[in-house]
Amino acid sequence: MDVNIQKVGVIGAGQMGNGIAHVSALAGYDVLLSDVSLDRCQAALATINGNMTRQVAKGNISEEDRKAALDRIKPTEKLEDLADVDIAIESAVENETVKRSIYAKLCPHLKPEAILGTNTSSISITRLAASTDRPERFIGVHFMNPVPVMELVELVRGIATEDETFDHCRKYVESVGKTVAVAEDFPAFMVNRILLPMINEAIYTLYEGVGSVEAIDTAMRLGANHPMGPLQLADFIGLDTCLSIMQVLYEGLADSKYRPCPLLVKYVEAGWLGRKTQRGFYDYRGEEPVPTR
Numbered sequence: 001m002d003v004n005i006q007k008v009g010v011i012g013a014g015q016m017g018n019g020i021a022h023v024s025a026l027a028g029y030d031v032l033l034s035d036v037s038l039d040r041c042q043a044a045l046a047t048i049n050g051n052m053t054r055q056v057a058k059g060n061i062s063e064e065d066r067k068a069a070l071d072r073i074k075p076t077e078k079l080e081d082l083a084d085v086d087i088a089i090e091s092a093v094e095n096e097t098v099k100r101s102i103y104a105k106l107c108p109h110l111k112p113e114a115i116l117g118t119n120t121s122s123i124s125i126t127r128l129a130a131s132t133d134r135p136e137r138f139i140g141v142h143f144m145n146p147v148p149v150m151e152l153v154e155l156v157r158g159i160a161t162e163d164e165t166f167d168h169c170r171k172y173v174e175s176v177g178k179t180v181a182v183a184e185d186f187p188a189f190m191v192n193r194i195l196l197p198m199i200n201e202a203i204y205t206l207y208e209g210v211g212s213v214e215a216i217d218t219a220m221r222l223g224a225n226h227p228m229g230p231l232q233l234a235d236f237i238g239l240d241t242c243l244s245i246m247q248v249l250y251e252g253l254a255d256s257k258y259r260p261c262p263l264l265v266k267y268v269e270a271g272w273l274g275r276k277t278q279r280g281f282y283d284y285r286g287e288e289p290v291p292t293r
């Protein structure tokens with residue numbers, strides 16, 4: 001079954017979903033952006049508008065591009081509105097039960113030839129695919145954060161993913177200006193398999209009192225030439241997402257070296273999830289971020 005990708009559905013209008021909608025609309029695709037409530041979709045549209053306005057100010061896109069792209073994004077809280085999309089990219093929270101329940105509700109409405117992609121950072125594509133009616137047309141499309149800025153997308157085939165699905169996805173990803181890296185379907189794929197244990201180790205370094213938040217971030221910025229410290233990066237990714245990925249690595253690879261740091265668990269239990277909740281390893285409520293430890 002062939003499909004010509006013109007209309008893109010995005011499920012989950014959080015920091016990643018709004019970025020996927022942003023780059024897709026700028027590349028000329030019609031986009032349906034869905035979340036559990038219209039309020040969340042409207043908040044995402046406001047974020048997209050703010051981010052595009054910054055791109056206009058920097059001279060990266062024109063004012064006409066911004067207006068046209070925003071007009072192409074339609075918000076919806078109803079999954080049935082995704083009936084005519086050519087590819088649906090699920091970017092809801094990193095929770096397998098939530099993702100499966102979205103597919104169960106969404107698939108009966110999708111066209112038979114529509115591709116279903118997931119932006120999961122770590123969950124098995126093969127297992128998620130098996131819960132749908134279209135494992136051949138299911139694929140991991142792993143964008144990086146922030147989507148409008150980061151160039152890489154990991155494409156991950158499940159065991160049943162057809163070459164045609166992969167080829168259409170590669171074309172779509174390249175058309176939104178990104179570069180593909182192909183990863184096999186193992187826990188957390190490539191980028192997060194390497195990145196998250198480093199972040200988790202930085203949290204252990206804090207937990208064991210080896211250094212303060214500021215000292216650890218400064219050490220890695222100036223000592224390893226990282227553009228931002230690992231704790232700042234964790235806040236940026238979202239501490240709940242970081243914890244979910246570590247749990248997937250720990251359970252999926254059955255190796256104690258991936259055990260999530262108890263301090264990470266504590267921050268998540270407190271609801272201090274990083275930038276998105278204004279507090280994580282830094283407190284973002286004032287003018288400047290202030291370390292919380």
Ligand SMILES: NC(=O)c1ccc[n+]([C@@H]2O[C@H](COP(=O)([O-])OP(=O)(O)OC[C@H]3O[C@@H](n4cnc5c(N)ncnc54)[C@H](O)[C@@H]3O)[C@@H](O)[C@H]2O)c1
Nearest residue numbers: 012013014015016017035036091092093094120121145237
């Ligand atoms: N944060 C990152 O750096 C990053 C990078 C790459 C991939 N990802 C992956 O992208 C996905 C989304 O992460 P995020 O950082 O955007 O999270 P987020 O918390 O910012 O957004 C998640 C969104 O999903 C919505 N949602 C929850 N249940 C839903 C449902 N049943 N139907 C529709 N929407 C629902 C929430 O309302 C929220 O708006 C996750 O799978 C995550 O692992 C995250």
